[in-house]
Amino acid sequence: xxxxxxxxxxxxxxxxxxxxxxxxxxxxxxxxxxxxxxxxxxxxxxxxxxxxxxxxxxxxxxxxxxxxxxxxxxxxxxxxxxxxxxxxxxxxxxxxxxxxxxxxxxxxxxxxxxxxxxxxxxxxxxxxxxxxxxxxxxxxxxxxxxxxxxxxxxxxxxxxxxxxxxxxxxxxxxxxxxxxxxxxxxxxxxxxxxxxxxxxxxxxxxxxxxxxxxxxxxxxxxxxxxxxxxxxxxxxxxxxxxxxxxxxxxxxxxxxxxxxxxxxxxxxxxxxxxxxxxxxxxxxxxxxxxxxxxxxxxxxxxxxxxxxxxxxxxxxxxxxxxxxxxxxxxxxxxxxxxxxxxxxxxxxxxxxxxxxxxxxxxxxxxxxxxxxxxxxxxxxxxxxxxxxxxxxxxxxxxxxxxxxxxxxxxxxxxxxxxxxxxxxxxxxxxxxxxxxxxxxxxxxxxxxxxxxxxxxxxxxxxxx
Ligand SMILES: [Zn+2]
Numbered sequence: 001x002x003x004x005x006x007x008x009x010x011x012x013x014x015x016x017x018x019x020x021x022x023x024x025x026x027x028x029x030x031x032x033x034x035x036x037x038x039x040x041x042x043x044x045x046x047x048x049x050x051x052x053x054x055x056x057x058x059x060x061x062x063x064x065x066x067x068x069x070x071x072x073x074x075x076x077x078x079x080x081x082x083x084x085x086x087x088x089x090x091x092x093x094x095x096x097x098x099x100x101x102x103x104x105x106x107x108x109x110x111x112x113x114x115x116x117x118x119x120x121x122x123x124x125x126x127x128x129x130x131x132x133x134x135x136x137x138x139x140x141x142x143x144x145x146x147x148x149x150x151x152x153x154x155x156x157x158x159x160x161x162x163x164x165x166x167x168x169x170x171x172x173x174x175x176x177x178x179x180x181x182x183x184x185x186x187x188x189x190x191x192x193x194x195x196x197x198x199x200x201x202x203x204x205x206x207x208x209x210x211x212x213x214x215x216x217x218x219x220x221x222x223x224x225x226x227x228x229x230x231x232x233x234x235x236x237x238x239x240x241x242x243x244x245x246x247x248x249x250x251x252x253x254x255x256x257x258x259x260x261x262x263x264x265x266x267x268x269x270x271x272x273x274x275x276x277x278x279x280x281x282x283x284x285x286x287x288x289x290x291x292x293x294x295x296x297x298x299x300x301x302x303x304x305x306x307x308x309x310x311x312x313x314x315x316x317x318x319x320x321x322x323x324x325x326x327x328x329x330x331x332x333x334x335x336x337x338x339x340x341x342x343x344x345x346x347x348x349x350x351x352x353x354x355x356x357x358x359x360x361x362x363x364x365x366x367x368x369x370x371x372x373x374x375x376x377x378x379x380x381x382x383x384x385x386x387x388x389x390x391x392x393x394x395x396x397x398x399x400x401x402x403x404x405x406x407x408x409x410x411x412x413x414x415x416x417x418x419x420x421x422x423x424x425x426x427x428x429x430x431x432x433x434x435x436x437x438x439x440x441x442x443x444x445x446x447x448x449x450x451x452x453x454x455x456x457x458x459x460x461x462x463x464x
Contacts, residue, residue, distance in 0.1 A: 003055070005352075008232060018060065022060050023063070024060045028226040030069065033093040036093065037096070048258070050352065051256070053393055053395065065214065065217045068112055070116050071115050072206055076193065100282075118216060122185075125208060127198060144184065147182065185208070188201050211251075220249070223253050225239075226257065228258055258300070262302055264304070286404070288396055296309075297354075298355055300351075317396070320397060326372075327372065327381055330382050332386050336382055341390070414450065446464070
């Protein structure tokens with residue numbers, strides 16, 4: 001068994017070799033909690049959830065840490081606008097984030113460190129960088145990192161110090177020695193939340209929080225560090241600079257970045273108004289459809305958010321549930337297990353290729369349907385059980401097939417009771433040999449998007 005992972009730093013797929021197998025330390029940059037999570041956040045959450053689930057299924061003992069940024073400029077600004085404390089604001093949105101994640105069947109990380117709970121570890125690391133000459137305190141109480149002192153700066157993003165220097169605009173910040181330097185500790189303005197430090201009252205910069213929290217939750221050397229694509233520069237580049245200068249050795253073996261979510265092929269942004277929160281989308285689509293959609297593109301590729309793509313995700317899931325519908329699950333024979341599990345693992349071990357993993361599930365669904373067509377209930381039951389098990393590894397196919405097929409957002413205004421009443425009326429009409437009436441009820445339901453199925457177990461229905 002060999003897992004290959006694309007490393008954003010070396011820009012190639014590499015054989016994954018944990019520092020101390022089977023243990024794996026994985027740190028992912030989490031959310032800055034001042035608003036509801038959007039669909040771009042959802043993609044990062046769901047993709048790393050999928051990655052952790054797969055590594056665990058392959059026998060790795062993964063410690064998954066994802067931080068919560070609960071202090072920064074945007075949080076302070078929003079708390080002032082709302083007339084509440086930063087703590088009240090962040091606690092509310094942490095709770096909302098957990099609700100959204102639970103809806104999307106995202107397993108909670110093992111540790112969710114909050115920046116405000118690691119102030120001592122953060123100031124200790126800043127002090128180490130000052131002591132080693134990699135950082136300096138400015139006259140106003142800010143502390144900055146001396147970018148030009150770190151020869152490897154740019155090794156993740158491929159940006160070179162000389163290019164950054166020539167590209168840097170004239171910096172009006174007279175506190176910095178060089179425009180490239182970035183803040184490690186910010187002196188606080190009056191009325192802002194603040195903590196004591198050797199440089200006066202202030203709060204941590206964003207980059208240093210991840211260097212300090214990853215060290216204190218996992219260690220100085222991480223197997224995997226991940227985040228959204230936009231974090232490569234400067235956030236992750238600056239984390240490398242801080243951690244490697246503080247510790248004197250490699251910080252991360254494998255860097256992983258999840259691609260953007262676009263909306264109708266445009267970048268999703270608040271200013272374009274094409275911005276969707278997880279809560280918005282949950283009003284129109286079942287959570288499982290959203291999860292399927294988020295995994296339907298390879299995690300490194302951009303993902304295009306359109307109603308058409310979400311509808312396609314719903315249709316795809318309906319095909320899988322349609323195969324499972326009415327089949328009694330049976331424990332599969334060993335040869336079937338190895339045949340299908342090997343096919344699934346082969347594509348997932350290859351840099352977590354979820355589109356290919358879905359293709360394996362569809363092949364399996366086709367085989368279930370063939371077995372159903374030939375009335376081989378035993379084979380259908382075994383294959384259906386495999387389909388459920390492999391789907392569950394991706395966090396899908398967790399519903400009862402009939403519940404999923406009957407669910408969805410009703411556009412016809414028919415409640416379940418209405419539908420049931422019409423089915424009863426149709427059966428009564430059939431019994432009375434009034435086939436015109438029975439057909440008319442069937443057609444009426446069909447035009448309302450409801451399909452009637454007469455099975456040996458009785459009449460059931462599903463949304464078309
Ligand atoms: Zn981070």
